Amino acid sequence: MADFDYDLFVIGGGSGGVRAARVAAATGAKVALAEDSRLGGTCVIRGCVPKKLMVFASEYREMFADARAYGWDLGDGAFDWPRFSGQLNTELDRLEGVYRGLLEGSKVEIFDQRAKLSGTHEVTLADGRTTSAKHILIATGGHPVRPEMPNAHLGMVSDDIFHMEKLPRSILIVGGGYIACEFACILHGLGVEVTQFYRGAQILRGFDGEARGLIADQMQERGIDLHLGTNIVEMTPAGSDHVSVPVEEGMGPPATETPAPPEGRPGDPVWVKASNGMERVFDAVLFATGRAPNTRDMGLEEAGVKIGRRGEIVVDDFSQTAVPSIYAIGDVTNRVNLTPVAIREGMAFVETVFKGNPTPVDHDLIPSAVFTQPEFGTIGLSEEEARDQEPVEIYCTSFRPMQSAFAGRPDRVLMKLVVSKETRRVLGCHIVAPNAGEMIQLAGIAVKMGATKEDFDRTVAVHPTMAEELVTMKSPVRTA
Numbered sequence: 050m051a052d053f054d055y056d057l058f059v060i061g062g063g064s065g066g067v068r069a070a071r072v073a074a075a076t077g078a079k080v081a082l083a084e085d086s087r088l089g090g091t092c093v094i095r096g097c098v099p100k101k102l103m104v105f106a107s108e109y110r111e112m113f114a115d116a117r118a119y120g121w122d123l124g125d126g127a128f129d130w131p132r133f134s135g136q137l138n139t140e141l142d143r144l145e146g147v148y149r150g151l152l153e154g155s156k157v158e159i160f161d162q163r164a165k166l167s168g169t170h171e172v173t174l175a176d177g178r179t180t181s182a183k184h185i186l187i188a189t190g191g192h193p194v195r196p197e198m199p200n201a202h203l204g205m206v207s208d209d210i211f212h213m214e215k216l217p218r219s220i221l222i223v224g225g226g227y228i229a230c231e232f233a234c235i236l237h238g239l240g241v242e243v244t245q246f247y248r249g250a251q252i253l254r255g256f257d258g259e260a261r262g263l264i265a266d267q268m269q270e271r272g273i274d275l276h277l278g279t280n281i282v283e284m285t286p287a288g289s290d291h292v293s294v295p296v297e298e299g300m301g302p303p304a305t306e307t308p309a310p311p312e313g314r315p316g317d318p319v320w321v322k323a324s325n326g327m328e329r330v331f332d333a334v335l336f337a338t339g340r341a342p343n344t345r346d347m348g349l350e351e352a353g354v355k356i357g358r359r360g361e362i363v364v365d366d367f368s369q370t371a372v373p374s375i376y377a378i379g380d381v382t383n384r385v386n387l388t389p390v391a392i393r394e395g396m397a398f399v400e401t402v403f404k405g406n407p408t409p410v411d412h413d414l415i416p417s418a419v420f421t422q423p424e425f426g427t428i429g430l431s432e433e434e435a436r437d438q439e440p441v442e443i444y445c446t447s448f449r450p451m452q453s454a455f456a457g458r459p460d461r462v463l464m465k466l467v468v469s470k471e472t473r474r475v476l477g478c479h480i481v482a483p484n485a486g487e488m489i490q491l492a493g494i495a496v497k498m499g500a501t502k503e504d505f506d507r508t509v510a511v512h513p514t515m516a517e518e519l520v521t522m523k524s525p526v527r528t529a
């Protein structure tokens with residue numbers, strides 16, 4: 050132990066890295082952590098937390114309308130982006146301070162600079178200092194990627210959304226995953242005219258088909274102009290002609306005769322030609338076309354760490370890399386890219402390495418939520434996945450919930466259970482409804498425990514709620 054400067058050096062101060070550093074330090078280990086950006090990482094600084102606050106902000110529009118239907122005398126308010134984003138930044142500063150305080154309180158030494166590997170037990174900091182550690186943990190996360198096409202630099206990525214000085218009047222969002230769908234709903238709620246292109250047949254690939262269909266319908270119903278099977282084929286900076294054209298009139302022909310030079314910055318107005326023939330100017334374009342692990346220029350391969358085809362660090366069940374002294378957790382390993390999973394991986398690493406209790410990470414039956422409007426909470430197998438695996442019964446109901454129906458809104462919610470015919474276990478639970486994220490956290494406990502359909506049925510309904518349908522669905526809508 051005395052041969053090394055530290056017992057553990059963590060590279061990356063996001064949710065996973067900070068948790069691992071703190072918990073390792075609590076065992077008495079001497080721990081250091083390097084972060085070249087802000088402590089808190091993607092989740093706290095440019096992901097889950099500011100996104101969720103934007104979701105809250107965006108939901109008020111419908112709440113104001115509903116409030117009137119419920120008898121409140123309210124006018125149409127306007128949304129003040131600078132006011133909101135100022136408060137948002139203050140909150141992020143506070144949270145970053147909390148993270149720093151937690152590390153300092155745990156006696157973790159913090160280096161506010163970039164660090165890379167320079168050996169199997171060695172880390173070199175940006176200021177040139179070299180330090181050694183018995184164990185090194187890579188928790189550098191990932192970054193959003195733009196598609197490879199001319200002028201792609203004109204499109205924003207999710208990181209840029211939080212730094213916008215003003216809201217665009219119109220935006221084109223490219224992609225059909227979590228980030229694309231969440232920001233389509235958020236920006237629509239904040240009053241931006243949203244167009245969304247997804248190259249596939251239905252958004253949210255990989256999730257339950259019926260749930261995807263309902264979310265897409267509800268997004269369109271609310272006013273998001275969703276184009277499936279559609280992608281950008283060409284984009285250029287909007288000429289001065291285009292910049293001054295009001296959104297509604299921006300459908301005219303582009304200035305193809307005198308194309309604008311390839312210049313401009315992310316978030317500038319862009320002329321777009323789409324695969325479906327649409328040509329128009331958008332105030333801004335957002336690429337939500339996936340994320341890639343932060344493994345470049347880290348000295349990883351030189352140290353013997355194996356990198357996979359998508360640029361991810363290859364690890365075993367204990368998050369150990371091909372180099373025994375080097376471990377990796379979180380998005381940089383591209384396993385299940387969710388904050389709570391990175392935290393679990395960090396805890397399991399400490400349990401394994403510092404508490405002598407080898408603990409593999411359990412990646413089975415992870416509940417998650419997509420914060421669209423309506424929200425989507427899901428755990429386990431989709432109907433499509435389950436059908437491929439074994440005979441199943443499908444219990445499903447879709448209805449207009451009381452609260453929005455009273456306000457005259459056409460919203461629908463969906464409650465669905467995928468049940469094994471043989472074992473009766475609930476293999477999947479899918480909820481599309483306001484607060485579905487909260488619901489699936491609780492339903493997820495039952496599913497993770499191996500609850501059967503009959504266990505659900507034995508539970509008395511909580512009335513009147515939306516979630517009571519989960520325990521009152523008597524007959525399968527189909528078997529497969």
Ligand code: NDP
Pocket residue numbers: 196197223224225226227228229231247248249253254280337338339340385386387417418419420
């Ligand atoms: P996803 O991988 O979920 O989605 C990327 C989308 O972009 C897909 O629809 C994909 O299409 C499309 N796409 C990829 N390349 C291109 C291209 N060249 N042209 C057009 N479309 C393209 O990534 P996200 O960025 O949305 O999210 C990354 C991860 O972050 C998620 O997987 C999730 O783990 C995590 N996350 C979780 C959240 C939550 O828990 N609520 C919120 C936000 C992110 P196709 O389907 O055809 O591949």
